[in-house]
Structures are given as structure tokens and as C-alpha cells.
Amino acid sequence: MSGAPVRVVLADDERMVRTALRVILDAEEGIEVVGEATTGAEAVSVVRELRPDVVLMDVRMPEIDGIRATEQILATLEDPPRVVVVTTFENDAYVYDALHAGAAGFLLKRAAAEELVQAVRLVACGDSLLYPAAVRTLAAEHAARQPARAPAWVARLTDREADVLRLMAAGLTNAEIAGRLSVGPATAKTHVAAVLAKTGARDRTQAVIAAYESGFITPG
Amino acid sequence: MSGAPVRVVLADDERMVRTALRVILDAEEGIEVVGEATTGAEAVSVVRELRPDVVLMDVRMPEIDGIRATEQILATLEDPPRVVVVTTFENDAYVYDALHAGAAGFLLKRAAAEELVQAVRLVACGDSLLYPAAVRTLAAEHAARQPARAPAWVARLTDREADVLRLMAAGLTNAEIAGRLSVGPATAKTHVAAVLAKTGARDRTQAVIAAYESGFITPG
DNA sequence: CGGGTTCTCCCCCGCGCGGCGGAGGCGGAT
DNA sequence: ATCCGCCTCCGCCGCGCGGGGGAGAACCCG
Numbered sequence: 001m002s003g004a005p006v007r008v009v010l011a012d013d014e015r016m017v018r019t020a021l022r023v024i025l026d027a028e029e030g031i032e033v034v035g036e037a038t039t040g041a042e043a044v045s046v047v048r049e050l051r052p053d054v055v056l057m058d059v060r061m062p063e064i065d066g067i068r069a070t071e072q073i074l075a076t077l078e079d080p081p082r083v084v085v086v087t088t089f090e091n092d093a094y095v096y097d098a099l100h101a102g103a104a105g106f107l108l109k110r111a112a113a114e115e116l117v118q119a120v121r122l123v124a125c126g127d128s129l130l131y132p133a134a135v136r137t138l139a140a141e142h143a144a145r146q147p148a149r150a151p152a153w154v155a156r157l158t159d160r161e162a163d164v165l166r167l168m169a170a171g172l173t174n175a176e177i178a179g180r181l182s183v184g185p186a187t188a189k190t191h192v193a194a195v196l197a198k199t200g201a202r203d204r205t206q207a208v209i210a211a212y213e214s215g216f217i218t219p220g
Numbered sequence: 221m222s223g224a225p226v227r228v229v230l231a232d233d234e235r236m237v238r239t240a241l242r243v244i245l246d247a248e249e250g251i252e253v254v255g256e257a258t259t260g261a262e263a264v265s266v267v268r269e270l271r272p273d274v275v276l277m278d279v280r281m282p283e284i285d286g287i288r289a290t291e292q293i294l295a296t297l298e299d300p301p302r303v304v305v306v307t308t309f310e311n312d313a314y315v316y317d318a319l320h321a322g323a324a325g326f327l328l329k330r331a332a333a334e335e336l337v338q339a340v341r342l343v344a345c346g347d348s349l350l351y352p353a354a355v356r357t358l359a360a361e362h363a364a365r366q367p368a369r370a371p372a373w374v375a376r377l378t379d380r381e382a383d384v385l386r387l388m389a390a391g392l393t394n395a396e397i398a399g400r401l402s403v404g405p406a407t408a409k410t411h412v413a414a415v416l417a418k419t420g421a422r423d424r425t426q427a428v429i430a431a432y433e434s435g436f437i438t439p440g
Numbered sequence: 441c442g443g444g445t446t447c448t449c450c451c452c453c454g455c456g457c458g459g460c461g462g463a464g465g466c467g468g469a470t
Numbered sequence: 471a472t473c474c475g476c477c478t479c480c481g482c483c484g485c486g487c488g489g490g491g492g493a494g495a496a497c498c499c500g
Contacts, residue, residue, distance in 0.1 A: 158446060171426035173486070186449045193488070203456090203488070205425045206391035212432050212439045219432045219439070378476060393456070406479045413458070423458070423486090441500100448495075456487080463480080470473080 005032040006124040009050060011043035011066065012036075012058040012086070017109065021056060024113045031120055040064025044072050052081050053124050057103070059087040067097045074102040082123040151214050153198045161198070162216075164191040169208045169217050225252040226344040229270060231263035231286065232256075232278040232306070237329065241276060244333045251340055260284025264292050272301050273344050277323070279307040287317045294322040302343040371434050373418045381418070382436075384411040389428045389437050 008025055010018050010033060018036050025031045035050045037043035041063045047055055055073065057066040064072070070083045084105040085098035098106050104123045107116065157165065160181075167177045178188035192204065201207035211217045228245055230238050230253060238256050245251045255270045257263035261283045267275055275293065277286040284292070290303045304325040305318035318326050324343045327336065377385065380401075387397045398408035412424065421427035431437045 160447065168425070169429065171422070171429050173423075174488095175486085183447085184449055186451095187447070189488080190448075196488075202391070203393075205388070205428055208425055208428055209389065209391050215439065219435065380477065394458095395456085403477085404479055406481090407477075409458080410478075416458075444497100444499085446495100446497080448493100450493080451491080453490085454488095457485085459484090460482080461480105463478100465478080466476085468473100468475085470471100 005030050006054060006120060007032055007034045007050070007052040008054045008056065008120060009033075009035040009037065009043070009047055009052040009081070010056050011038075011040070011046075011061065011069065012056075013038050013061045014058075017058070021116070024116055025120065028117050031117070038062075040066060040069035043069045044076075047073050047081060048077060054120050055081050055083045056107075056120075057083050057085050059085060059098075067101050070098070070101040070103055084119055084123055151210075153200070153210075154214055154216055156198050157195070161191055161195050164188065165195050165199075165207065165211055166217065168192065168195065168204050169211045225250050226274060226340060227252055227254045227270070227272040228274045228276065228340060229253075229255045229257065229263070229267055229272040229301070230276050231258075231260070231266075231281065231289065232276070233258050233281045234278075237278070241336070244336055245340065248337050251337070258282075260286060260289035263289045264296075267293050267301060268297060274340050275301050275303045276327075276340075277303050277305050279305060279318075287321050290318070290321040290323055304339055304343055371430075373420070373430075374434055374436055376418050377415070381411050381415050384408065385415050385419075385427065385431055386437065388412065388415065388424050389431045 008031060010021050012018050012021070018038075022033045022036075025033050034052055035046045037046045039062045043055070043057060043061070043066075044064070055070075057070055059066040061069070066085055066087075070085065073083060074080045082104040083102070084107055085101075085103045086107045086109060105119055107119055163181060164177055167180055172180065174188045174192055175185050177192070178185045181188065192207075195201075195207055196203070199207045199210040201210055212219070228251060230241050232238050232241070238258075242253045242256075245253050254272055255266050257266045259282045263275070263277065263281070263286075264284070275290075277290055279286040281289070286305055286307075290305065293303060294300045302324040303322070304327055305321075305323045306327045306329060325339055327339055383401060384397055387400055392400065394408045394412055395405050397412070398405045401408065412427075415421075415427055416423070419427045419430040421430055432439065
């Protein structure tokens with residue numbers, strides 16, 4: 001815990017921001033700012049060279065944005081540093097992207113100095129962290145991932161047609177669907193035809209796509 | 221900030237836990253435990269009556285679990301309190317459920333006393349919060365939505381075959397794929413056949429299903 | 441009672457699809 | 471210089487699929 005200091009690299013295109021971060025972090029014991037970068041591309045090469053423990057990565061940067069830079073760092077380096085994505089606005093959609101890219105944390109620039117320091121220490125210990133307000137964004141996205149996206153046609157499906165669509169989305173042929181539902185092949189075809197009509201699909205493949213895209217069935 | 225104290229209700233079926241929480245929180249200035257509940261149903265009625273600012277809600281409780289109780293509280297009360305879901309194990313799938321139910325935070329019972337206090341203060345201010353380890357769960361779920369679950373066959377696809385699979389998953393016929401890629405129909409068929417072979421699919425529909433299930437393409 | 445909906449089943453037809461084998465060119469690796 | 475992987479294309483064949491009809495039985499609801 002109190003061994004070697006945490007080595008930090010700052011990536012931000014604005015000098016003032018870098019300076020502010022450096023001042024805050026350098027004042028802390030056990031934290032050492034070892035490098036800076038002003039573009040995403042530079043961030044990747046600086047990190048590759050200096051091998052810091054933590055990277056504070058701005059989102060909006062020239063050449064390569066912080067999200068892509070994060071992806072590249074995590075994809076190309078072995079034993080990569082922990083990346084904390086930093087941005088200005090909390091309503092940024094970047095929260096999701098940052099986590100998706102493998103970021104260990106997400107901070108707003110308006111965060112207090114103590115929050116920043118705590119963030120660096122936390123991720124250096126292997127923990128993850130999100131700026132509280134960002135959690136709301138994430139939670140909201142999570143919650144929103146369920147409703148809304150159910151097109152009208154889903155409700156118009158009869159029970160039987162819904163069964164058939166599920167089996168179609170399981171990759172079954174008409175004959176197999178008939179067998180699974182214990183009905184004649186002709187009946188299965190009729191239901192499939194009805195599903196195609198209601199989904200507006202040209203063939204069973206498009207129907208399955210519609211089933212996925214509408215959330216009627218979900219991967220995993 | 222330092223006006224009226226934060227009024228807290230504790231909902232947990234274990235007396236020891238309630239006592240522990242009460243001792244910790246009552247020792248803090250500006251925080252007042254105004255009520256307790258031992259079941260989910262009781263939690264709902266107690267909250268309805270006492271109108272606290274914050275509810276510490278256990279997950280596992282008799283009658284109604286904490287998740288459903290949270291849902292009911294947030295759905296039926298106007299100007300509802302902020303609910304922090306508390307549980308014992310961090311590998312609980314409840315993190316997701318809790319956020320989905322509208323919880324403002326997620327804490328583990330092993331959290332330090334200071335974390336607990338900070339959590340109450342934070343959510344009382346309107347911020348959200350997650351126990352750091354819980355963030356990992358959430359972030360991992362988010363991140364896991366892409367990598368890992370990429371079966372071996374994804375990597376074995378050639379660039380061209382990946383293009384073709386994407387178009388297949390867009391619902392195009394062989395002829396349309398050929399047109400889109402500016403190649404002959406025979407070539408498109410060859411690539412499709414290769415995709416079917418590598419995905420282990422019997423027909424294009426199963427290939428598209430594999431594409432979704434593997435995360436090769438994502439809904440939305 | 442009649443009308444609507446749903447589920448069931450049948451016919452024929454055309455065609456896209458998938459399986460089969462073969463072939464030539466082109467670039468990188470050995 | 472040789473092999474191998476990838477992309478490109480060609481034929482043939484069988485079959486499942488989708489489109490077009492029609493039809494009977496059960497059910498609910500007004």
C-alpha cells in the first residue's frame with residue numbers, strides 16, 4: 001500500500017487542465033505524475049514507454065479520442081495501466097463507451113480535488129470507480145435497456161405466433177417447429193407466414209433479426 | 221447542508237444488523253434513524269408513514285424482498301426517499317436488479333462505517349453511489365457484453381467473410397450481398413458457405429443467430 | 441344467433457438457398 | 471521458388487422456403 005508511489009500519466013489537450021491535475025496530484029504523497037500527453041496518439045505511445053500505474057484520460061482530444069486511446073492501450077499492452085476517463089459533462093454518453101473500452105473509472109472535471117486523489121488511489125489498488133453522478137447515467141441506461149424498444153408488431157403477435165417466432169429465432173426449420181409444437185408442417189408454415197407478415201420481414205432471417213432488434217428476444 | 225438532519229429508515233430482518241447500523245448512524249451528527257422495518261412489506265408501510273430521506277434496504281427479507289420493496293416505494297410514493305440497497309455478497313446479481321428498481325446506491329455489509337456514513341450523506345444530497353466492488357460487477361457486466369463471449373470462430377473469419385456476415389445479419393439475400401460488395405453472385409455464395417461452415421450454422425438464419433449470440437453484432 | 445379471431449390443415453408453384461466439386465490469380469510465408 | 475490462405479468465379483442438383491389460394495373447427499363477444 002505504502003510501497004512504491006503510484007505512477008500517473010495525464011492525457012489532456014488543454015495545458016491548464018494538465019497543470020491543475022499535476023498540481024493536485026503532485027501535492028499528494030505516494031502519487032507521482034510521470035508523464036503527460038496532449039493527444040490520444042501521444043497518450044498511447046507515452047503510456048507504452050513509461051508504463052504508469054494509472055492514466056487520467058480526457059475524452060475529447062485531437063487525432064484519437066480518449067475512448068479509442070483507452071481501447072488501444074488496453075488491447076495492445078500486456079499488464080496495462082488502469083485508465084480513468086475524465087470529461088467535462090456528466091450527460092455525456094461517454095460513460096458507457098468508457099466502461100465498454102475497459103476504463104476502470106469515470107470522473108468529471110468538476111470533481112473535487114479529494115475525489116480526484118481518491119480516484120487515483122482506488123483504481124491503483126485495483127478497485128473501480130465512477131463519479132457518483134455518472135452512476136446515475138449508467139443506472140439509467142441500464143434501466144432504459146428494457147422498455148420502449150418494443151415495436152407495435154410485437155403486441156400484435158398471437159401467442160402461437162410468438163412461440164413460432166421464438167423457435168425461428170432458435171434456428172429451427174418449419175418442420176422442426178411443427179414437431180416441437182406437435183402440429184402439422186402446414187400449420188407451422190401458416191404461423192411462420194403470419195409472423196413474416198406482421199414483422200414486415202421478407203424471410204425468416206429478417207424475422208429473426210427483427211426479433212433481436214426489437215428486444216423480443218435477447219442475446220445470452 | 222447542515223440544516224435538518226438526514227432522516228433514515230433501516231430495513232433488515234436481522235436485529236444485529238439493524239442495531240449495528242443504528243449505532244453507527246446515530247453517532248453521526250446530522251443523521252437520525254427514525255424507524256426500522258423487518259420485512260419488505262413493513263418497509264413499504266413504514267416509509268410511507270415516516271417519509272424519511274434515506275432508506276437502507278436489505279435485499280433478503282421475508283414477505284417481500286428488498287428489491288421489490290424498493291420498486292413499490294419508488295412507484296407508489298411521490299417525492300420518494302433515496303433507497304440504498306444493502307447486501308452481504310458482492311457477487312450478487314442484485315447490483316443490476318437494484319439499479320433497475322431505481323435504487324440510488326448499493327452497499328455491501330462489509331463496508332466500513334465511514335463508507336456507510338458517507339453513503340447516507342451522499343445519496344441524501346441527491347448523488348448516487350455504488351460500493352466500489354459493485355462497480356466492478358456492473359462495469360464487468362457492461363464490458364462483458366462484448367468480449368469474452370466471442371467464440372473462436374469469430375477470429376477465424378476473414379475480413380471478407382466478416383463483411384458478408386454483417387450483410388447477412390442485415391437481412392440481405394445472396395444476390396444483394398453480391399451487389400453491395402460489387403462481386404459476382406457466385407462469390408457471395410462462396411463466402412456465405414464459408415461463414416456457415418465456420419459458424420457451424422445450417423443456414424443463414426442460424427448464422428445470424430450466432431452473430432447476435434456471440435456479440436459479433438449487437439441489437440440497437 | 442352471427443361475426444371476429446385464432447388455430448388447424450390442405451393444394452400448387454417458383455425460386456432462393458445450401459451442398460457439391462472444380463478453377464484461376466494473387467500475395468505472403470518458408 | 472514453393473506452398474498456402476484468401477478472393478474471385480463457374481457449373482449442377484435437391485430441397486426447404488415463401489407466396490397464393492381455400493377451408494373447417496373452436497372460441498369469445500355483442
